[in-house]
Amino acid sequence: MSSSARDRVRTLLKTTGWLQTDIDTLGNDADLYVAGLTSHATVTLMLALEETFDVEFPDSLLRRRTFSSVDAIVEALAEIGVNTEAV
Amino acid sequence: MTDWIAAARAVGSDVAARHAEDVDRQARFPKESLAALKERKLLGILIPERDGGPGAGIADVVSVCHVLGQYCAATAMIYAMHQIQVSCIVRHGGDSSWHRAFAKRLVDEQLLLASATSEAGVGGDVRSSVCAVEEKGGRFSLAKQATVISYGADSDGILVTARRTPQSPASDQVIVVVPKSGASLEALQGWDTLGMRGTCSNGYHLKAEGEMAQVIPKSYADVSAQTMLPTSHLVWSALWLGIATDAVARARAFVRAEARKKPGVMPPGAVRLAEATSQLQLMKSNVVAALRRYEAALGSEDSLSALPFAIAMNSLKTASSQMAVQIVGQALLVAGLAAYRNDTPFSLGRHLRDAHSAALMVNNDRILANTAQLVLALRDDPELLA
Numbered sequence: 001m002s003s004s005a006r007d008r009v010r011t012l013l014k015t016t017g018w019l020q021t022d023i024d025t026l027g028n029d030a031d032l033y034v035a036g037l038t039s040h041a042t043v044t045l046m047l048a049l050e051e052t053f054d055v056e057f058p059d060s061l062l063r064r065r066t067f068s069s070v071d072a073i074v075e076a077l078a079e080i081g082v083n084t085e086a087v
Numbered sequence: 088m089t090d091w092i093a094a095a096r097a098v099g100s101d102v103a104a105r106h107a108e109d110v111d112r113q114a115r116f117p118k119e120s121l122a123a124l125k126e127r128k129l130l131g132i133l134i135p136e137r138d139g140g141p142g143a144g145i146a147d148v149v150s151v152c153h154v155l156g157q158y159c160a161a162t163a164m165i166y167a168m169h170q171i172q173v174s175c176i177v178r179h180g181g182d183s184s185w186h187r188a189f190a191k192r193l194v195d196e197q198l199l200l201a202s203a204t205s206e207a208g209v210g211g212d213v214r215s216s217v218c219a220v221e222e223k224g225g226r227f228s229l230a231k232q233a234t235v236i237s238y239g240a241d242s243d244g245i246l247v248t249a250r251r252t253p254q255s256p257a258s259d260q261v262i263v264v265v266p267k268s269g270a271s272l273e274a275l276q277g278w279d280t281l282g283m284r285g286t287c288s289n290g291y292h293l294k295a296e297g298e299m300a301q302v303i304p305k306s307y308a309d310v311s312a313q314t315m316l317p318t319s320h321l322v323w324s325a326l327w328l329g330i331a332t333d334a335v336a337r338a339r340a341f342v343r344a345e346a347r348k349k350p351g352v353m354p355p356g357a358v359r360l361a362e363a364t365s366q367l368q369l370m371k372s373n374v375v376a377a378l379r380r381y382e383a384a385l386g387s388e389d390s391l392s393a394l395p396f397a398i399a400m401n402s403l404k405t406a407s408s409q410m411a412v413q414i415v416g417q418a419l420l421v422a423g424l425a426a427y428r429n430d431t432p433f434s435l436g437r438h439l440r441d442a443h444s445a446a447l448m449v450n451n452d453r454i455l456a457n458t459a460q461l462v463l464a465l466r467d468d469p470e471l472l473a
Contacts, residue, residue: 020256033308036256039214040457043464059466062394064312 005053005084006074012048013070028070042067049073053082091143094127095151099158107159107285111437114284116241120155120162121199129166131194133173138190145174145318145385149325149378156329157336160441161285163329165199165238167322168286172200172246174318175303176264179310185300189244189264198266201242203293207232211453214311215257219250220302228296229263236272237288243267247295248307260307269297282440283448313391317381317400319449324374324407327445328367331414334438335360335367338418341425341433356421363417370410377403394461395468401458408445415442 013023020036045067046057066076078084103120110117124130134140148170155163180186209215218231229249244266251261275290338360345354380399384390415438419426426435
């Protein structure tokens with residue numbers, strides 16, 4: 001079974017050192033900044049998302065809120081044309 | 088000219104300029120200038136009318152910093168740092184009754200606010216904290232090894248960054264408003280520096296306690312991106328522009344005096360003065376353009392937290408800080424030994440020493456590294472007037 005965009009985002013957050021809290025203990029609406037995501041890591045996260053989903057985030061989405069939770073990220077991906085149900 | 092700018096001009100020329108040399112020589116707090124600024128009610132101008140203030144805008148504060156920078160850079164820097172703190176309260180205190188009551192005190196009592204963002208153990212990264220807000224029954228306590236609290240001893244209150252809770256990661260910070268009555272300061276290290284000597288930016292062991300209501304509700308990440316960072320870079324750049332402006336004015340006065348002595352003969356420094364004047368124009372345009380950009384973004388949290396905006400404000404700081412030194416250097420060459428000497432009306436030693444602080448306070452290399460990270464995500468901006 002192919003994994004959903006949400007799962008792939010979670011996997012990305014799990015395998016990189018950007019959070020100080022294990023993503024498995026966090027819900028999809030948990031605040032990633034409270035979990036230790038820094039402004040610095042946000043840019044790296046954005047680049048990793050662009051690579052993973054082969055998309056480009058437009059300027060209008062380049063703000064802190066876009067990356068504030070798994071749900072917010074998935075919502076942004078959907079907005080730029082990623083099929084977020086299954087890939 | 089607004090009344091505030093006229094008042095700042097009066098404080099600058101009548102008070103700050105008169106004491107600037109002594110403040111610099113003794114590395115002492117410019118108490119006369121600050122008393123004059125308080126007397127003319129310039130400390131609380133940002134407070135909105137609903138809280139009893141005159142509701143000035145960022146452009147007014149930037150202009151005052153620019154004026155003060157022409158007379159005493161330490162006074163201008165203290166005023167600038169104070170207004171950065173006030174901006175945070177005004178813009179992010181929200182409808183919190185504690186912060187609104189404090190805002191009213193800022194006007195009524197003309198309180199001077201300092202900042203404790205730097206801390207030992209975070210490698211100079213103000214977006215990380217070691218200390219944390221510890222809550223107990225609606226009250227908090229915190230203890231911070233603050234490497235620098237400029238004019239901490241002479242301030243009436245301090246804004247302190249700390250982790251949100253003792254369990255929070257270093258990057259999850261809040262900022263707390265601590266009136267002096269709730270703080271104790273134990274001096275750690277003094278401030279005997281090349282320039283900006285009057286800011287008395289000593290290090291302290293800070294202990295604070297108070298009500299949880301003193302914590303600004305918004306996360307410091309947002310306060311920093313939307314207000315503290317852009318306001319800092321604007322007010323600092325404006326006062327550095329003030330330093331450069333006075334340096335060029337002194338160089339011009341020197342060249343004009345030369346020209347008067349030998350009418351019809353171009354004084355040797357005139358060409359370089361033309362160059363310095365052009366650089367000053369460039370620096371001024373940059374400050375004004377960034378100010379307009381901030382004003383345009385003010386109504387929208389999205390614009391304020393967008394990448395291009397952060398890059399623009401970072402770039403303003405790194406560019407202005409370098410230009411200030413270059414322009415003062417040019418002015419020094421124009422007036423030559425008359426500027427190099429410490430005892431002429433054209434002396435520029437203090438200007439040059441003060442200007443050199445600009446690249447170091449929040450080191451340009453740190454800001455450039457941050458900008459370098461951000462430009463990885465930046466999109467092209469092909470328009471002239473977008």
